[in-house]
Amino acid sequence: MLDINHVGKTYPNGVRALDGVSLTVNLGEIVVVVGGSGCGKSTLLRLVCGLDAPTDGSIRLDGTLISAPHERIGIVFQEPRLLPWLSVARNVGFGLEDRPRPERTSRVAAQLARVGLSDKARVWPRELSGGQAQRVALSRALVTRPEVLLLDEPFSALDAFTRVDLQDHLLDLWADQRPTLLVVTHDVDEAIVLADRILVMRARPGRVQEEIVIDLPRPRDRQSAAFDFAKRRVLNALDHSLDRRARAGDAETVLDEGAARWW
Amino acid sequence: MTASIDDSPVQIAPKYRLGRWTRPALGLLLPLALAVFWELAVRFGLSNGRLVPPPSVIFTTFSDLWQTGELQAHAITTLWRVAAGFACGVAAGTVLGALAGYSGLLHRLVDPTLQALRSIPSIAWVPLFILWFGIFEASKIILIAVGVFFPVYLGVMGAVISVDRKIVEVGRVFRLSAFGMIRRILLPAVLPAYVIALRAGLGLGWMFVVAAEFLGASQGLGFLLVDGQQLGKPAQIVAAIVAFAILGKLTDWLIVAATTPLLRWQDVYGAAHQDS
Numbered sequence: 001m002l003d004i005n006h007v008g009k010t011y012p013n014g015v016r017a018l019d020g021v022s023l024t025v026n027l028g029e030i031v032v033v034v035g036g037s038g039c040g041k042s043t044l045l046r047l048v049c050g051l052d053a054p055t056d057g058s059i060r061l062d063g064t065l066i067s068a069p070h071e072r073i074g075i076v077f078q079e080p081r082l083l084p085w086l087s088v089a090r091n092v093g094f095g096l097e098d099r100p101r102p103e104r105t106s107r108v109a110a111q112l113a114r115v116g117l118s119d120k121a122r123v124w125p126r127e128l129s130g131g132q133a134q135r136v137a138l139s140r141a142l143v144t145r146p147e148v149l150l151l152d153e154p155f156s157a158l159d160a161f162t163r164v165d166l167q168d169h170l171l172d173l174w175a176d177q178r179p180t181l182l183v184v185t186h187d188v189d190e191a192i193v194l195a196d197r198i199l200v201m202r203a204r205p206g207r208v209q210e211e212i213v214i215d216l217p218r219p220r221d222r223q224s225a226a227f228d229f230a231k232r233r234v235l236n237a238l239d240h241s242l243d244r245r246a247r248a249g250d251a252e253t254v255l256d257e258g259a260a261r262w263w
Numbered sequence: 264m265t266a267s268i269d270d271s272p273v274q275i276a277p278k279y280r281l282g283r284w285t286r287p288a289l290g291l292l293l294p295l296a297l298a299v300f301w302e303l304a305v306r307f308g309l310s311n312g313r314l315v316p317p318p319s320v321i322f323t324t325f326s327d328l329w330q331t332g333e334l335q336a337h338a339i340t341t342l343w344r345v346a347a348g349f350a351c352g353v354a355a356g357t358v359l360g361a362l363a364g365y366s367g368l369l370h371r372l373v374d375p376t377l378q379a380l381r382s383i384p385s386i387a388w389v390p391l392f393i394l395w396f397g398i399f400e401a402s403k404i405i406l407i408a409v410g411v412f413f414p415v416y417l418g419v420m421g422a423v424i425s426v427d428r429k430i431v432e433v434g435r436v437f438r439l440s441a442f443g444m445i446r447r448i449l450l451p452a453v454l455p456a457y458v459i460a461l462r463a464g465l466g467l468g469w470m471f472v473v474a475a476e477f478l479g480a481s482q483g484l485g486f487l488l489v490d491g492q493q494l495g496k497p498a499q500i501v502a503a504i505v506a507f508a509i510l511g512k513l514t515d516w517l518i519v520a521a522t523t524p525l526l527r528w529q530d531v532y533g534a535a536h537q538d539s
Binding site: 097 | 429430432433435436437438443447448451452454527528529530
Protein backbone atom coordinates (compact mmCIF):
# COMPACT_ATOMS: atom_id res chain seq x y z
CA MET A 1 0.00 0.00 0.00
CA LEU A 2 1.29 3.40 -1.02
CA ASP A 3 0.54 6.04 1.56
CA ILE A 4 1.02 9.71 0.74
CA ASN A 5 0.44 11.71 3.85
CA HIS A 6 0.01 15.51 3.84
CA VAL A 7 2.83 15.97 1.40
CA GLY A 8 3.98 19.45 0.47
CA LYS A 9 6.81 20.65 -1.69
CA THR A 10 8.35 24.08 -1.86
CA TYR A 11 11.07 24.53 -4.45
CA PRO A 12 14.21 26.48 -3.59
CA ASN A 13 12.91 29.38 -5.70
CA GLY A 14 9.97 29.68 -3.31
CA VAL A 15 7.31 28.13 -5.54
CA ARG A 16 4.88 26.07 -3.53
CA ALA A 17 4.28 23.20 -5.96
CA LEU A 18 2.31 20.92 -3.68
CA ASP A 19 0.40 21.54 -0.52
CA GLY A 20 -1.12 18.97 1.81
CA VAL A 21 -1.68 16.19 -0.69
CA SER A 22 -2.88 12.97 0.89
CA LEU A 23 -3.61 9.80 -0.98
CA THR A 24 -3.71 6.11 -0.24
CA VAL A 25 -3.30 3.72 -3.14
CA ASN A 26 -3.93 0.03 -2.63
CA LEU A 27 -1.85 -2.68 -4.22
CA GLY A 28 -2.96 -3.25 -7.80
CA GLU A 29 -5.05 -0.13 -7.96
CA ILE A 30 -4.78 2.32 -10.86
CA VAL A 31 -4.94 5.94 -9.83
CA VAL A 32 -4.74 8.67 -12.44
CA VAL A 33 -3.89 12.26 -11.61
CA VAL A 34 -5.16 14.96 -13.97
CA GLY A 35 -4.94 18.71 -13.80
CA GLY A 36 -3.86 21.81 -15.68
CA SER A 37 -0.21 22.52 -16.22
CA GLY A 38 1.61 23.66 -13.14
CA CYS A 39 -0.71 21.91 -10.72
CA GLY A 40 2.13 19.86 -9.29
CA LYS A 41 1.17 16.49 -10.69
CA SER A 42 4.64 15.74 -12.03
CA THR A 43 6.16 16.99 -8.79
CA LEU A 44 4.03 14.47 -6.94
CA LEU A 45 5.44 11.63 -9.02
CA ARG A 46 9.00 12.82 -8.51
CA LEU A 47 8.43 12.76 -4.77
CA VAL A 48 6.90 9.29 -4.82
CA CYS A 49 9.77 7.85 -6.83
CA GLY A 50 12.29 9.49 -4.53
CA LEU A 51 13.98 11.77 -7.05
CA ASP A 52 13.00 14.77 -4.94
CA ALA A 53 12.28 14.94 -1.23
CA PRO A 54 9.04 16.44 0.09
CA THR A 55 9.34 19.62 2.15
CA ASP A 56 6.71 18.35 4.55
CA GLY A 57 4.61 15.26 5.03
CA SER A 58 5.73 11.74 4.27
CA ILE A 59 5.44 9.04 1.64
CA ARG A 60 5.42 5.42 2.75
CA LEU A 61 5.32 2.16 0.86
CA ASP A 62 4.04 -0.59 3.18
CA GLY A 63 5.29 1.45 6.07
CA THR A 64 8.75 2.13 4.67
CA LEU A 65 9.54 5.82 4.38
CA ILE A 66 10.43 6.76 0.80
CA SER A 67 13.20 9.33 0.75
CA ALA A 68 15.29 8.02 -2.13
CA PRO A 69 14.62 5.84 -5.19
CA HIS A 70 13.31 2.48 -4.06
CA GLU A 71 13.68 -0.85 -5.81
CA ARG A 72 9.99 -1.63 -5.58
CA ILE A 73 9.00 1.66 -7.25
CA GLY A 74 9.56 2.08 -10.96
CA ILE A 75 8.89 5.06 -13.18
CA VAL A 76 8.26 5.75 -16.85
CA PHE A 77 8.88 9.33 -17.89
CA GLN A 78 7.21 11.41 -20.55
CA GLU A 79 10.24 10.83 -22.79
CA PRO A 80 11.55 7.26 -23.12
CA ARG A 81 14.94 8.30 -21.68
CA LEU A 82 16.64 5.25 -23.12
CA LEU A 83 20.41 5.21 -22.90
CA PRO A 84 21.46 5.79 -26.52
CA TRP A 85 24.71 3.82 -26.18
CA LEU A 86 22.99 0.59 -25.12
CA SER A 87 21.08 -1.74 -27.41
CA VAL A 88 17.37 -2.11 -26.78
CA ALA A 89 17.92 -5.38 -24.89
CA ARG A 90 20.57 -3.88 -22.65
CA ASN A 91 18.38 -0.88 -21.99
CA VAL A 92 15.61 -3.17 -20.83
CA GLY A 93 18.07 -5.09 -18.67
CA PHE A 94 19.55 -1.93 -17.17
CA GLY A 95 18.01 -2.51 -13.75
CA LEU A 96 18.95 -6.20 -13.68
CA GLU A 97 22.71 -5.68 -13.73
CA ASP A 98 23.12 -7.37 -10.34
CA ARG A 99 21.35 -10.56 -11.48
CA PRO A 100 23.23 -13.49 -13.01
CA ARG A 101 23.52 -13.20 -16.77
CA PRO A 102 21.24 -16.16 -17.73
CA GLU A 103 18.44 -14.81 -15.58
CA ARG A 104 18.93 -11.33 -17.00
CA THR A 105 18.91 -12.54 -20.59
CA SER A 106 15.81 -14.65 -20.20
CA ARG A 107 13.85 -11.99 -18.34
CA VAL A 108 14.77 -9.34 -20.89
CA ALA A 109 13.83 -11.66 -23.75
CA ALA A 110 10.50 -12.50 -22.13
CA GLN A 111 9.73 -8.86 -21.47
CA LEU A 112 10.59 -7.81 -25.02
CA ALA A 113 8.42 -10.61 -26.37
CA ARG A 114 5.63 -9.38 -24.11
CA VAL A 115 5.69 -5.93 -25.71
CA GLY A 116 6.17 -7.37 -29.20
CA LEU A 117 9.67 -6.03 -29.75
CA SER A 118 11.74 -9.23 -29.80
CA ASP A 119 13.06 -8.38 -33.24
CA LYS A 120 14.37 -5.05 -31.99
CA ALA A 121 16.51 -6.48 -29.20
CA ARG A 122 19.79 -5.71 -30.91
CA VAL A 123 19.08 -2.32 -32.45
CA TRP A 124 20.07 1.08 -31.09
CA PRO A 125 17.38 3.22 -29.48
CA ARG A 126 17.75 5.80 -32.27
CA GLU A 127 16.30 3.27 -34.70
CA LEU A 128 12.99 2.96 -32.82
CA SER A 129 9.81 4.87 -33.49
CA GLY A 130 8.37 6.95 -30.66
CA GLY A 131 5.85 4.29 -29.71
CA GLN A 132 8.44 1.53 -29.79
CA ALA A 133 10.84 3.56 -27.66
CA GLN A 134 8.15 4.15 -25.07
CA ARG A 135 7.33 0.44 -25.03
CA VAL A 136 11.02 -0.24 -24.36
CA ALA A 137 10.94 2.31 -21.53
CA LEU A 138 7.88 0.56 -20.15
CA SER A 139 9.69 -2.76 -20.39
CA ARG A 140 12.73 -1.38 -18.59
CA ALA A 141 10.52 -0.31 -15.71
CA LEU A 142 8.46 -3.51 -15.63
CA VAL A 143 11.24 -6.07 -15.97
CA THR A 144 12.34 -5.49 -12.38
CA ARG A 145 8.75 -6.30 -11.32
CA PRO A 146 8.08 -3.19 -9.27
CA GLU A 147 5.20 -3.10 -6.84
CA VAL A 148 4.41 0.46 -7.79
CA LEU A 149 4.80 1.83 -11.30
CA LEU A 150 4.66 5.58 -11.78
CA LEU A 151 3.92 6.97 -15.23
CA ASP A 152 4.46 10.66 -15.94
CA GLU A 153 2.41 11.59 -19.01
CA PRO A 154 3.85 8.49 -20.62
CA PHE A 155 2.05 8.70 -23.95
CA SER A 156 1.62 12.43 -24.39
CA ALA A 157 4.35 12.72 -27.01
CA LEU A 158 2.79 10.07 -29.25
CA ASP A 159 0.27 10.37 -32.02
CA ALA A 160 -3.37 9.58 -31.26
CA PHE A 161 -3.40 6.06 -32.74
CA THR A 162 -0.22 4.95 -31.03
CA ARG A 163 -1.46 6.46 -27.79
CA VAL A 164 -4.69 4.47 -27.77
CA ASP A 165 -2.69 1.40 -28.69
CA LEU A 166 -0.29 1.85 -25.83
CA GLN A 167 -3.05 2.57 -23.33
CA ASP A 168 -4.58 -0.81 -24.10
CA HIS A 169 -1.14 -2.36 -24.03
CA LEU A 170 -0.40 -0.87 -20.63
CA LEU A 171 -3.61 -2.36 -19.21
CA ASP A 172 -2.60 -5.67 -20.72
CA LEU A 173 0.78 -5.55 -19.03
CA TRP A 174 -0.78 -4.39 -15.81
CA ALA A 175 -3.01 -7.48 -15.80
CA ASP A 176 0.11 -9.71 -15.74
CA GLN A 177 1.55 -8.66 -12.41
CA ARG A 178 -1.04 -6.17 -11.22
CA PRO A 179 1.32 -3.56 -9.89
CA THR A 180 -0.03 -0.37 -8.41
CA LEU A 181 -0.16 2.26 -11.11
CA LEU A 182 0.01 5.96 -10.41
CA VAL A 183 -0.41 7.78 -13.72
CA VAL A 184 -0.16 11.48 -14.43
CA THR A 185 -1.81 12.70 -17.60
CA HIS A 186 -3.61 15.66 -19.11
CA ASP A 187 -5.56 13.46 -21.49
CA VAL A 188 -9.04 12.92 -20.06
CA ASP A 189 -9.79 9.93 -22.30
CA GLU A 190 -6.60 8.28 -21.17
CA ALA A 191 -7.52 8.90 -17.55
CA ILE A 192 -10.91 7.25 -17.95
CA VAL A 193 -9.59 4.28 -19.91
CA LEU A 194 -7.01 3.53 -17.25
CA ALA A 195 -8.28 4.64 -13.89
CA ASP A 196 -9.98 3.06 -10.94
CA ARG A 197 -9.86 6.49 -9.41
CA ILE A 198 -9.14 9.88 -10.92
CA LEU A 199 -7.72 12.69 -8.84
CA VAL A 200 -8.31 16.16 -10.23
CA MET A 201 -5.71 18.59 -9.00
CA ARG A 202 -5.71 22.35 -8.93
CA ALA A 203 -2.75 24.65 -9.00
CA ARG A 204 -1.09 27.24 -6.80
CA PRO A 205 -0.44 25.52 -4.58
CA GLY A 206 -0.95 22.09 -6.11
CA ARG A 207 -3.55 20.12 -4.21
CA VAL A 208 -6.29 17.58 -4.78
CA GLN A 209 -9.57 19.19 -5.71
CA GLU A 210 -11.77 16.22 -6.40
CA GLU A 211 -11.67 12.47 -6.49
CA ILE A 212 -13.76 10.61 -9.06
CA VAL A 213 -14.23 6.86 -8.91
CA ILE A 214 -14.48 5.19 -12.31
CA ASP A 215 -16.13 1.82 -11.88
CA LEU A 216 -16.75 0.93 -15.51
CA PRO A 217 -15.90 -2.68 -16.30
CA ARG A 218 -12.74 -3.34 -18.29
CA PRO A 219 -12.04 -3.37 -21.17
CA ARG A 220 -13.68 0.02 -21.49
CA ASP A 221 -15.41 1.07 -24.66
CA ARG A 222 -14.25 4.56 -25.53
CA GLN A 223 -17.48 5.09 -27.52
CA SER A 224 -19.97 4.08 -24.84
CA ALA A 225 -22.41 6.43 -23.16
CA ALA A 226 -21.05 5.55 -19.72
CA PHE A 227 -17.59 6.53 -20.91
CA ASP A 228 -18.95 9.84 -22.14
CA PHE A 229 -20.71 10.41 -18.88
CA ALA A 230 -17.54 9.80 -16.89
CA LYS A 231 -15.67 12.08 -19.27
CA ARG A 232 -18.14 14.86 -18.68
CA ARG A 233 -17.73 14.51 -14.95
CA VAL A 234 -13.97 14.75 -15.19
CA LEU A 235 -14.05 17.68 -17.59
CA ASN A 236 -16.46 19.43 -15.32
CA ALA A 237 -14.17 18.93 -12.37
CA LEU A 238 -11.23 20.10 -14.48
CA ASP A 239 -13.04 23.28 -15.44
CA HIS A 240 -13.76 23.85 -11.79
CA SER A 241 -10.13 23.35 -10.94
CA LEU A 242 -9.09 25.80 -13.63
CA ASP A 243 -11.58 28.62 -13.25
CA ARG A 244 -9.86 30.06 -10.26
CA ARG A 245 -6.66 30.25 -12.23
CA ALA A 246 -8.59 31.81 -15.09
CA ARG A 247 -9.87 34.51 -12.80
CA ALA A 248 -6.32 35.04 -11.65
CA GLY A 249 -5.89 36.08 -15.27
CA ASP A 250 -3.24 33.90 -16.86
CA ALA A 251 -4.78 30.57 -17.76
CA GLU A 252 -7.41 31.46 -20.30
CA THR A 253 -6.05 29.09 -22.90
CA VAL A 254 -6.25 26.16 -20.52
CA LEU A 255 -9.80 27.08 -19.65
CA ASP A 256 -10.67 27.39 -23.33
CA GLU A 257 -9.27 23.97 -23.97
CA GLY A 258 -11.43 22.48 -21.25
CA ALA A 259 -14.46 24.38 -22.46
CA ALA A 260 -13.91 23.30 -26.01
CA ARG A 261 -13.79 19.69 -24.99
CA TRP A 262 -16.83 20.21 -22.84
CA TRP A 263 -18.89 21.43 -25.77
CA MET B 264 9.93 -2.78 -48.73
CA THR B 265 9.66 0.29 -46.56
CA ALA B 266 12.14 -1.22 -44.16
CA SER B 267 14.80 -1.38 -46.83
CA ILE B 268 14.27 2.28 -47.60
CA ASP B 269 14.47 3.23 -43.92
CA ASP B 270 17.58 1.20 -43.36
CA SER B 271 19.64 2.83 -46.07
CA PRO B 272 22.00 5.52 -44.77
CA VAL B 273 20.99 9.12 -45.02
CA GLN B 274 21.56 10.24 -48.56
CA ILE B 275 22.63 13.57 -49.85
CA ALA B 276 20.65 14.95 -52.76
CA PRO B 277 21.57 12.85 -55.83
CA LYS B 278 23.16 15.60 -57.87
CA TYR B 279 25.86 16.07 -55.20
CA ARG B 280 26.63 12.38 -55.02
CA LEU B 281 30.06 11.56 -56.37
CA GLY B 282 31.72 8.25 -56.95
CA ARG B 283 33.55 6.41 -54.26
CA TRP B 284 36.92 7.68 -55.46
CA THR B 285 36.06 11.03 -56.98
CA ARG B 286 35.11 12.53 -53.62
CA PRO B 287 38.50 12.08 -51.88
CA ALA B 288 40.23 12.86 -55.17
CA LEU B 289 38.58 16.29 -55.22
CA GLY B 290 40.42 17.22 -52.05
CA LEU B 291 43.76 16.39 -53.67
CA LEU B 292 43.15 18.59 -56.66
CA LEU B 293 44.35 21.88 -55.19
CA PRO B 294 47.62 20.72 -53.54
CA LEU B 295 48.54 18.63 -56.59
CA ALA B 296 47.92 21.54 -58.93
CA LEU B 297 50.11 23.79 -56.78
CA ALA B 298 52.88 21.19 -56.64
CA VAL B 299 52.85 20.70 -60.42
CA PHE B 300 52.80 24.44 -60.97
CA TRP B 301 55.83 24.98 -58.72
CA GLU B 302 57.73 22.06 -60.19
CA LEU B 303 57.19 23.46 -63.69
CA ALA B 304 58.04 26.99 -62.56
CA VAL B 305 61.42 25.80 -61.29
CA ARG B 306 62.04 23.57 -64.32
CA PHE B 307 61.43 26.44 -66.72
CA GLY B 308 63.69 28.71 -64.72
CA LEU B 309 60.97 31.09 -63.47
CA SER B 310 62.48 30.57 -60.01
CA ASN B 311 65.71 29.04 -58.81
CA GLY B 312 63.85 27.08 -56.14
CA ARG B 313 66.61 27.59 -53.60
CA LEU B 314 64.43 28.87 -50.75
CA VAL B 315 61.28 27.08 -51.85
CA PRO B 316 62.46 23.74 -53.16
CA PRO B 317 60.30 22.08 -55.82
CA PRO B 318 58.46 18.83 -54.97
CA SER B 319 61.01 16.64 -56.70
CA VAL B 320 63.87 17.97 -54.51
CA ILE B 321 61.78 17.55 -51.37
CA PHE B 322 60.97 14.03 -52.41
CA THR B 323 64.63 13.20 -53.02
CA THR B 324 65.64 14.68 -49.64
CA PHE B 325 62.85 12.77 -47.96
CA SER B 326 63.84 9.45 -49.52
CA ASP B 327 67.55 10.09 -48.82
CA LEU B 328 66.78 10.74 -45.17
CA TRP B 329 64.64 7.63 -45.19
CA GLN B 330 67.26 5.41 -46.77
CA THR B 331 69.97 6.43 -44.31
CA GLY B 332 67.50 5.59 -41.54
CA GLU B 333 67.93 9.11 -40.17
CA LEU B 334 64.31 10.05 -40.68
CA GLN B 335 62.98 7.00 -38.89
CA ALA B 336 65.29 7.55 -35.92
CA HIS B 337 64.19 11.18 -35.57
CA ALA B 338 60.55 10.27 -36.08
CA ILE B 339 60.67 7.56 -33.44
CA THR B 340 62.28 9.89 -30.91
CA THR B 341 59.61 12.50 -31.54
CA LEU B 342 56.84 9.94 -31.54
CA TRP B 343 57.99 8.58 -28.20
CA ARG B 344 58.06 12.07 -26.68
CA VAL B 345 54.57 12.83 -27.93
CA ALA B 346 53.29 9.45 -26.72
CA ALA B 347 54.76 9.87 -23.24
CA GLY B 348 53.60 13.46 -22.90
CA PHE B 349 50.17 12.65 -24.34
CA ALA B 350 49.71 9.72 -21.95
CA CYS B 351 50.59 11.83 -18.89
CA GLY B 352 48.50 14.79 -20.05
CA VAL B 353 45.48 12.64 -20.88
CA ALA B 354 45.65 10.75 -17.59
CA ALA B 355 45.83 13.92 -15.52
CA GLY B 356 43.29 15.77 -17.64
CA THR B 357 40.78 12.91 -17.55
CA VAL B 358 40.96 12.34 -13.81
CA LEU B 359 40.88 16.00 -12.83
CA GLY B 360 38.27 16.82 -15.48
CA ALA B 361 36.00 14.00 -14.37
CA LEU B 362 36.34 14.95 -10.70
CA ALA B 363 35.78 18.66 -11.33
CA GLY B 364 32.76 17.82 -13.46
CA TYR B 365 31.27 15.32 -11.02
CA SER B 366 31.74 17.12 -7.73
CA GLY B 367 30.64 20.71 -7.27
CA LEU B 368 33.00 21.08 -4.32
CA LEU B 369 36.04 19.90 -6.26
CA HIS B 370 35.01 22.10 -9.14
CA ARG B 371 35.06 25.18 -6.92
CA LEU B 372 38.34 24.10 -5.37
CA VAL B 373 40.31 23.16 -8.45
CA ASP B 374 38.79 24.81 -11.49
CA PRO B 375 39.68 28.49 -10.83
CA THR B 376 43.36 27.62 -10.37
CA LEU B 377 43.44 25.47 -13.48
CA GLN B 378 41.64 28.10 -15.55
CA ALA B 379 44.15 30.67 -14.39
CA LEU B 380 47.05 28.38 -15.31
CA ARG B 381 45.40 27.65 -18.63
CA SER B 382 45.55 31.30 -19.62
CA ILE B 383 49.34 31.21 -19.43
CA PRO B 384 50.81 30.46 -22.85
CA SER B 385 52.33 27.08 -22.15
CA ILE B 386 55.58 27.96 -23.92
CA ALA B 387 56.13 30.48 -21.14
CA TRP B 388 56.83 27.56 -18.84
CA VAL B 389 59.81 26.43 -20.89
CA PRO B 390 62.57 28.32 -19.03
CA LEU B 391 61.17 27.22 -15.70
CA PHE B 392 60.85 23.58 -16.80
CA ILE B 393 64.43 23.60 -18.01
CA LEU B 394 65.57 24.96 -14.64
CA TRP B 395 63.49 22.40 -12.80
CA PHE B 396 63.81 19.31 -14.95
CA GLY B 397 66.96 19.86 -16.98
CA ILE B 398 67.29 20.06 -20.73
CA PHE B 399 66.81 16.38 -21.42
CA GLU B 400 63.70 14.24 -21.87
CA ALA B 401 61.85 15.10 -18.64
CA SER B 402 61.33 18.78 -19.39
CA LYS B 403 60.21 18.03 -22.94
CA ILE B 404 57.69 15.41 -21.94
CA ILE B 405 56.32 17.59 -19.18
CA LEU B 406 55.91 20.49 -21.56
CA ILE B 407 53.97 18.27 -23.96
CA ALA B 408 51.90 16.88 -21.11
CA VAL B 409 50.96 20.42 -20.04
CA GLY B 410 49.89 21.21 -23.57
CA VAL B 411 47.76 18.07 -23.77
CA PHE B 412 46.33 18.44 -20.29
CA PHE B 413 44.23 21.56 -20.75
CA PRO B 414 42.07 20.64 -23.73
CA VAL B 415 41.46 17.21 -22.21
CA TYR B 416 40.65 18.61 -18.79
CA LEU B 417 38.34 21.23 -20.25
CA GLY B 418 36.65 18.77 -22.58
CA VAL B 419 36.00 16.14 -19.93
CA MET B 420 34.90 18.64 -17.29
CA GLY B 421 32.54 20.42 -19.66
CA ALA B 422 31.13 17.16 -20.97
CA VAL B 423 30.47 15.71 -17.52
CA ILE B 424 28.77 18.91 -16.39
CA SER B 425 26.51 18.96 -19.42
CA VAL B 426 25.38 15.32 -19.30
CA ASP B 427 21.60 15.33 -19.67
CA ARG B 428 19.95 15.49 -16.26
CA LYS B 429 17.17 13.25 -17.55
CA ILE B 430 19.63 10.45 -18.28
CA VAL B 431 21.28 10.89 -14.88
CA GLU B 432 17.85 10.56 -13.28
CA VAL B 433 17.45 7.18 -14.94
CA GLY B 434 20.62 6.14 -13.13
CA ARG B 435 19.25 7.52 -9.86
CA VAL B 436 15.94 5.68 -10.28
CA PHE B 437 17.92 2.45 -10.65
CA ARG B 438 19.88 3.38 -7.51
CA LEU B 439 23.34 3.36 -9.06
CA SER B 440 26.25 3.97 -6.71
CA ALA B 441 28.59 6.88 -7.42
CA PHE B 442 30.93 4.46 -9.15
CA GLY B 443 28.09 2.86 -11.10
CA MET B 444 26.83 6.27 -12.11
CA ILE B 445 30.26 7.19 -13.49
CA ARG B 446 30.79 3.86 -15.23
CA ARG B 447 27.34 3.24 -16.64
CA ILE B 448 26.00 6.73 -17.27
CA LEU B 449 28.57 9.50 -17.20
CA LEU B 450 31.48 7.87 -19.04
CA PRO B 451 29.47 6.57 -22.00
CA ALA B 452 27.61 9.86 -22.18
CA VAL B 453 30.80 11.92 -22.39
CA LEU B 454 32.60 9.57 -24.77
CA PRO B 455 31.86 11.55 -27.97
CA ALA B 456 33.11 14.75 -26.36
CA TYR B 457 36.03 12.87 -24.89
CA VAL B 458 37.20 11.73 -28.31
CA ILE B 459 37.15 15.31 -29.51
CA ALA B 460 39.09 16.39 -26.42
CA LEU B 461 41.67 13.68 -27.08
CA ARG B 462 42.09 14.80 -30.65
CA ALA B 463 42.45 18.43 -29.63
CA GLY B 464 44.97 17.34 -27.00
CA LEU B 465 46.93 15.31 -29.49
CA GLY B 466 47.05 18.27 -31.87
CA LEU B 467 48.54 20.40 -29.12
CA GLY B 468 50.92 17.58 -28.23
CA TRP B 469 52.35 17.70 -31.75
CA MET B 470 52.59 21.46 -31.51
CA PHE B 471 54.46 21.34 -28.23
CA VAL B 472 56.87 18.64 -29.25
CA VAL B 473 58.21 21.01 -31.88
CA ALA B 474 58.62 23.75 -29.29
CA ALA B 475 60.30 21.27 -26.94
CA GLU B 476 62.67 20.04 -29.61
CA PHE B 477 63.68 23.56 -30.61
CA LEU B 478 65.39 23.84 -27.24
CA GLY B 479 68.56 21.90 -27.33
CA ALA B 480 67.55 18.57 -28.77
CA SER B 481 69.97 16.46 -30.75
CA GLN B 482 67.31 14.05 -31.95
CA GLY B 483 63.79 14.34 -33.22
CA LEU B 484 61.95 15.88 -36.14
CA GLY B 485 62.05 19.27 -34.43
CA PHE B 486 65.83 19.01 -34.36
CA LEU B 487 65.72 18.25 -38.06
CA LEU B 488 63.88 21.55 -38.56
CA VAL B 489 66.41 23.58 -36.60
CA ASP B 490 69.26 21.75 -38.26
CA GLY B 491 67.84 22.49 -41.69
CA GLN B 492 67.54 26.15 -40.82
CA GLN B 493 71.07 26.42 -39.45
CA LEU B 494 72.64 24.59 -42.37
CA GLY B 495 70.45 26.32 -44.96
CA LYS B 496 68.69 23.19 -46.17
CA PRO B 497 65.07 24.19 -46.84
CA ALA B 498 64.32 20.83 -48.43
CA GLN B 499 65.18 19.12 -45.15
CA ILE B 500 62.87 21.48 -43.28
CA VAL B 501 60.02 20.75 -45.65
CA ALA B 502 60.78 17.02 -45.46
CA ALA B 503 60.52 17.20 -41.65
CA ILE B 504 57.29 19.18 -41.96
CA VAL B 505 55.90 16.52 -44.27
CA ALA B 506 56.89 13.87 -41.73
CA PHE B 507 55.07 15.86 -39.00
CA ALA B 508 52.00 16.09 -41.19
CA ILE B 509 52.00 12.36 -41.89
CA LEU B 510 52.53 11.39 -38.25
CA GLY B 511 49.99 13.92 -36.99
CA LYS B 512 47.34 12.75 -39.38
CA LEU B 513 48.17 9.11 -38.72
CA THR B 514 47.93 9.37 -34.93
CA ASP B 515 44.72 11.37 -35.20
CA TRP B 516 43.30 8.73 -37.48
CA LEU B 517 44.33 6.07 -34.93
CA ILE B 518 42.23 7.77 -32.25
CA VAL B 519 39.27 8.05 -34.62
CA ALA B 520 39.61 4.44 -35.79
CA ALA B 521 39.93 3.13 -32.24
CA THR B 522 36.87 5.00 -30.98
CA THR B 523 34.50 4.81 -33.94
CA PRO B 524 33.20 1.34 -32.99
CA LEU B 525 32.38 2.71 -29.53
CA LEU B 526 30.36 5.58 -30.95
CA ARG B 527 28.18 3.82 -33.49
CA TRP B 528 25.15 4.43 -31.29
CA GLN B 529 25.24 8.15 -31.91
CA ASP B 530 22.24 9.70 -33.59
CA VAL B 531 23.88 12.77 -35.01
CA TYR B 532 23.94 15.07 -37.96
CA GLY B 533 27.57 14.17 -38.60
CA ALA B 534 26.72 10.56 -39.42
CA ALA B 535 25.65 11.72 -42.87
CA HIS B 536 29.05 13.09 -43.90
CA GLN B 537 31.50 11.14 -41.79
CA ASP B 538 33.01 9.49 -44.84
CA SER B 539 33.76 12.70 -46.71
